[in-house]
Amino acid sequence: SQTIHQWPATLVQPVGSPLSLECTVEGTSNPNLYWYRQAAGRGLQLLFYSVGIGQISSEVPQNLSASRPQDRQFILSSKKLLLSDSGFYLCAWNHRNGNTIYFGEGSWLTVV
Amino acid sequence: AQSVTQLDSQVPVFEEAPVELRCNYSSSVSVYLFWYVQYPNQGLQLLLKYLSGSTLVKGINGFEAEFNKSQTSFHLRKPSVHISDTAEYFCAVSDGNQFYFGTGTSLTVIP
Numbered sequence: 241s242q243t244i245h246q247w248p249a250t251l252v253q254p255v256g257s258p259l260s261l262e263c264t265v266e267g268t269s270n271p272n273l274y275w276y277r278q279a280a281g282r283g284l285q286l287l288f289y290s291v292g293i294g295q296i297s298s299e300v301p302q303n304l305s306a307s308r309p310q311d312r313q314f315i316l317s318s319k320k321l322l323l324s325d326s327g328f329y330l331c332a333w334n335h336r337n338g339n340t341i342y343f344g345e346g347s348w349l350t351v352v
Numbered sequence: 353a354q355s356v357t358q359l360d361s362q363v364p365v366f367e368e369a370p371v372e373l374r375c376n377y378s379s380s381v382s383v384y385l386f387w388y389v390q391y392p393n394q395g396l397q398l399l400l401k402y403l404s405g406s407t408l409v410k411g412i413n414g415f416e417a418e419f420n421k422s423q424t425s426f427h428l429r430k431p432s433v434h435i436s437d438t439a440e441y442f443c444a445v446s447d448g449n450q451f452y453f454g455t456g457t458s459l460t461v462i463p
Binding site for chain 1: 386388444446454
């Protein structure tokens with residue numbers, strides 16, 4: 241069966257510091273991969289999605305970036321965090337032609 | 353483009369009472385419909401989905417939803433809620449390429 245993991249689960253970072261959140265999927269190949277952000281009390285905002293290695297589409301302009309160095313690895317990064325980057329970040333995946341999306345456990349980021 | 357509207361941001365309900373969480377969508381194409389549940393500090397878990405066929409879909413934890421094409425709705429129901437059903441519920445729609453999520457409904461079950 242397929243599994244998805246993301247880490248770290250919780251992160252407290254000062255303003256201006258870098259960020260790296262990692263996500264890996266096991267048990268499948270060539271998945272579509274997604275990064276969502278969920279601000280407190282709000283819905284899901286799609287940040288990035290990827291259909292293959294090195295292929296990243298950005299949905300919202302911001303100081304975050306994403307990379308896909310391997311088929312089943314998706315990384316969310318920032319060079320300098322802002323207070324507004326605080327939130328709950330969710331990695332997700334689906335099969336290339338799949339109709340259902342599956343989520344990781346989430347990562348809480350607090351920028352102080 | 354597709355969009356999803358969850359009409360109620362918060363729904364309080366007493367334990368063992370029935371509940372309905374409403375979801376409406378707009379789309380010009382055929383869609384797939386989903387309900388996800390999110391427990392505190394966790395990711396989203398698939399509750400149920402409609403892809404085709406019977407319009408009444410049964411999911412985990414005793415939840416069910418009915419697809420109504422004419423009203424473009426996909427309401428979630430449970431005949432008797434439990435304390436453990438307290439969570440955030442998200443409705444989602446997919447056109448086969450992208451996924452679109454509602455803003456969520458916070459269900460609070462009162463003892």
